[in-house]
Amino acid sequence: MDVWLQQLLNAISLGAIYALIALGYTMVYGIIKLINFAHGDVFMVGAFLGYYAMLLVDGTPLGANPWTKLLVALLVAMVGSTLLGVTIERVAYRRLRNSPRLAALTTAIGVSFLLEYGTIYLRGAQGAQPEAYPTLFTAHLDLFGATLKMDALVILVTSFLLMIVLQFIVQNTQTGRAMRAVSFDMDAARLMGISVDRTISVTFALGSALGGAAGVVYGLYYTSIDPFMGLLPGLKAFIAAVVGGIGSIPGAMVGGFLIGLLETGVSALGFSLFRDAVAFIVLILILLVRPEGIFGEHVREKV
Amino acid sequence: MKLVRWAFLPLLAVALVLGGCGGGAGKGNEVRIGLNLELSGQTATFGQSAKNGARMAVEKINADGGLLGKKVVLVEGDNKSEKSESSSIALKLIQQDKVDVIIGATTSGTTLAMVNIADENKVPVISPTATNPDVTVDPKTKSTRPYIFRACFIDPFQGEVAAKYAIQDLHAKKAAVFTEVSSDYAIGLRDAFKQAFTKLGGEIVAEESYQKNDKDFRSQLTRIRDAKPDVIFLPGYYQEAGIIIKQARSDLGIQVPIIGGDGFDSPKLVEIAGASNMAKVFLTNHYAADDPDPRIQEFVKEYQAKYNAIPDGFAVLGYDAVMLYADAVKRAGSTDPTKVKAALEATKDLPLVSGTITIGPDHNPIKAAVVLEYVDGKQTFRKKVEP
Numbered sequence: 001m002d003v004w005l006q007q008l009l010n011a012i013s014l015g016a017i018y019a020l021i022a023l024g025y026t027m028v029y030g031i032i033k034l035i036n037f038a039h040g041d042v043f044m045v046g047a048f049l050g051y052y053a054m055l056l057v058d059g060t061p062l063g064a065n066p067w068t069k070l071l072v073a074l075l076v077a078m079v080g081s082t083l084l085g086v087t088i089e090r091v092a093y094r095r096l097r098n099s100p101r102l103a104a105l106t107t108a109i110g111v112s113f114l115l116e117y118g119t120i121y122l123r124g125a126q127g128a129q130p131e132a133y134p135t136l137f138t139a140h141l142d143l144f145g146a147t148l149k150m151d152a153l154v155i156l157v158t159s160f161l162l163m164i165v166l167q168f169i170v171q172n173t174q175t176g177r178a179m180r181a182v183s184f185d186m187d188a189a190r191l192m193g194i195s196v197d198r199t200i201s202v203t204f205a206l207g208s209a210l211g212g213a214a215g216v217v218y219g220l221y222y223t224s225i226d227p228f229m230g231l232l233p234g235l236k237a238f239i240a241a242v243v244g245g246i247g248s249i250p251g252a253m254v255g256g257f258l259i260g261l262l263e264t265g266v267s268a269l270g271f272s273l274f275r276d277a278v279a280f281i282v283l284i285l286i287l288l289v290r291p292e293g294i295f296g297e298h299v300r301e302k303v
Numbered sequence: 304m305k306l307v308r309w310a311f312l313p314l315l316a317v318a319l320v321l322g323g324c325g326g327g328a329g330k331g332n333e334v335r336i337g338l339n340l341e342l343s344g345q346t347a348t349f350g351q352s353a354k355n356g357a358r359m360a361v362e363k364i365n366a367d368g369g370l371l372g373k374k375v376v377l378v379e380g381d382n383k384s385e386k387s388e389s390s391s392i393a394l395k396l397i398q399q400d401k402v403d404v405i406i407g408a409t410t411s412g413t414t415l416a417m418v419n420i421a422d423e424n425k426v427p428v429i430s431p432t433a434t435n436p437d438v439t440v441d442p443k444t445k446s447t448r449p450y451i452f453r454a455c456f457i458d459p460f461q462g463e464v465a466a467k468y469a470i471q472d473l474h475a476k477k478a479a480v481f482t483e484v485s486s487d488y489a490i491g492l493r494d495a496f497k498q499a500f501t502k503l504g505g506e507i508v509a510e511e512s513y514q515k516n517d518k519d520f521r522s523q524l525t526r527i528r529d530a531k532p533d534v535i536f537l538p539g540y541y542q543e544a545g546i547i548i549k550q551a552r553s554d555l556g557i558q559v560p561i562i563g564g565d566g567f568d569s570p571k572l573v574e575i576a577g578a579s580n581m582a583k584v585f586l587t588n589h590y591a592a593d594d595p596d597p598r599i600q601e602f603v604k605e606y607q608a609k610y611n612a613i614p615d616g617f618a619v620l621g622y623d624a625v626m627l628y629a630d631a632v633k634r635a636g637s638t639d640p641t642k643v644k645a646a647l648e649a650t651k652d653l654p655l656v657s658g659t660i661t662i663g664p665d666h667n668p669i670k671a672a673v674v675l676e677y678v679d680g681k682q683t684f685r686k687k688v689e690p
Contacts, residue, residue: 003529006555010521128343128383130542132574138553147556222518224546224575232516267522273484273512 002145007268009143013152013221015260016159020214021237022244022252023166024085024207030247031183031203032097037108038088039211040234041115042081044227046212047133047219048119050077054134066136070154070220077212085208086201094197112230119227130226133219155217162210163253169206170249179203183247243283245296254294259283334370334638336361336625337378337402339392339417341409344384345515346540348569349409349617353431354379355610356621357406360629370632378402386416393417397424403638404429406624409617410540410566411435411458411488418451425450425640427647429628431620432565432589434458435491439666450640452647452666454624454657455589456690458488458564462495464587464672464688465536465562470503472674472686473560473585475533479509481523481547483539486515492538492564500536508532513543520547521554528557535559540566545575552580565589568616568682578680589616590657591673591684602656616657623655 021043028036053076057063062072092111096104120127137150170176178199181189190196218233219225236259244255262279271278286294338357341350361375369375378400380392389408396402397420405421405428408414414433421428430438430453439451469475478500483489497507509530511523524547527535535551537544544567551557560583567586576584592603592613602622606614630653631646632638650662660668671689675682 003525006525007522010519010525014519014521129347130571130575132545132571132577135577135579138579140553140556147554149554152554222546223549223577224518224542228516229518233518263519264522268526270511270526272523 004268005144006146007264009146009148009152011261011264012257013155013260014264015257016155017214017218017221017256018233018237018240018259019253019256020159020162020210020217021233022240022256023163023249024211025238026241026244026246026248026252027179027203027207029241031179031200032093033101034093034104034108035238036093036207037105037234037238038111038115039207040230040237041112042085042088042208042230043211043215043218043234044225044230045084045115045119046077046081046208046215047225047229048131048215049080049212050074050216051131051133051219051225053077058134069134070136070216073216074158074213077216078209079212081208081212081215082205085204085211089201089204094200116227116230123227128227130224133223133225135223136220151221155221158213158217162213166206166210167249175199175202239280239283243286243293245293248293248295248297251293251295332373334373334375334632335378335400335402336375336628337380337396337400337405337407339380339382339389339396339405339407339413341384341413342379342381344382345542346384346410346566346569348541348571348615349432350381350384350407352615352617353407353409353621353624355606356431356614356618356623357625359606359609360622360625364625364629370629371636371638375629380407382408382413384410384413386412389413389416390420393420397421397426402426403640404628404643406431406621406628408433409621410486411438411491412486414438415487418448422448422450427452427628427640427643429454429624429647431455431624432617433488434461434565435487436665436667437487437491447665450644452627452662454620454627454655454660454668455565456670456672457667458491459495460690461564461587461672462492462497462538463499464674465492465564465585466496466499466503466505467688468585468587468674468686469500469534469536469560469562470505473534475505475560477506477508477530477532477534479511479527479530479532479535480507481511481513481520481527481535481537481539483515483543484512486539488564488566489538489540493536496536496538513539513547515540515543517543518546520550524551524555524557527551528555533559535561537561537563538566539563541569541572542575545572548572548576548584549580552582553577558583560585562586565616570612570615573677573680581677581680584677585685586675586682587672588675588682589672590619591675591687592682593684594673594687598654598656619657623657626655627653627660 024039050073053073057072062068092107140147140149178194182199240255240259241252244251262282266275266278340353361377364375382389382392409432411433414430427450432455434457436457440447482493509527562585565588631643635642635646653660658670660670663669671687674686676685
């Protein structure tokens, strides 16, 4: 019993990270129908920004307490990623908004490489080497024979808080209403006096901020960060967003936790060798039954 | 990523065929040593250390008047810790740079990726630290690869030393094995350990696997914890091993000893795992920096003065691999590959830093291994095991 509880805890904390990244994919897709392949690298940049922020505050009063240190890292990572995300949209995607979708997608892949190798270049000679995140929390709780680490708790609390804030912004604010309107019908929204460019920038800002935060909690949890760390989690989070229903915020969360559960579940049964294969076969089956994803809406093309 | 790289291979082959006849610097008054090493990527500290060691050896040889009166030149290539990249670096070194020998690579997978190229082109390869037996002996035909040599012991021996240490010194009866299945090195080590451990009366209670670049090992570790082993054998490399040790110790509270092979030997291991989690972590290795042997102490002192770091096993063997080649060239009186190959095969009782070596019939040196334990995050000598 305690083993399964342990595996469940493992699954939830892994799923929370996937969910955080998946939100960025799903929001951007929902509003401009673009799969932002650079998002996994925004997550990577966030992890590095958080890491350097922690190094900076070491030895100052802010660095003395693990909670303030975490807060500083999260803030720096989120602000930095926000700026990065908004810049990427402004420079690389905006002028392609009315081009064929493939052009924007290809550009996104280009931006992704630029961020990866740009990071390596900026870090100098040992640019591609992993960096070890400082350990902030060592405490852990024992629940019925399973261990829950403080880090895992921090991941869960941070992720859920961010998701609640996001849901609130999207559902209960003017900006959120504008975002929903633009994703529903861009031209009609423009006619209603909504500034489409600004709304899209805000969407990128929010998604990237979440990605940056995910980078910090990821680093905290898995210790090792490197310039290519965004590749696999990014891909899996993208799939999580698709399975949940691309464009749907609750869908991204559910999809993220689902992948976390599947991966951990397959390993827990002793098939760690086939972990990704089995997890993705299940996801394919889900998509065969519901092509639009779990929460996705089936949009009819108007002729 | 992988796909993209493969797509370039045919292009690369064409480029090499076209450029193969033109390129290449003049030689004759110099001995050219090619390095095919992991200077970036998953196991970059291995390549960096081996490069430092090789550079030190070349400087020493040149200071003593070179080889056969010629200056020794290093041509450095970075295989990015990728097998496909290792093949292209080997081709470039042979066809464009016209090297006399290739020193590298530091891991078994990347070395295996170039053995056929080197044999076809009759260029000797000396790997400092590729420990998988298949590197020098073709597993299908059971014949020794003519131009491939190494400066280190092989995995069956390393796995045996780990198993013996677990049973005799750590008094373990039940072992769990957690292997990186994308690595030739780790699989070789796993098989050797399992065989030796069960032969000595131990029992393997859990077997789990992971892949290169994985980050989350908690579900496999939970299963391992459930099997209640007395020791965990962890054949793999430092980048993942560091995360595994951290997750085992601090996430799941697994406190039993963890033993690894020379793939642990990187300063990054302690950084990634966190020094507080490194209690009862052991590794089998090629040499111990705190071994009182004067040859080793002299090397450590020189290396520290030059690079401001304690040399790891990769640095020592990078140095030794160059010295092994230099000795063979001196005895052959030429850099002609067939003569050098014969001289390498006849190497007997050659005193190197990592031990006195004799090359056996399968091109493997016969030499001792050491077991080290991490004490306060530093490797500490525990035991020397002769073959």
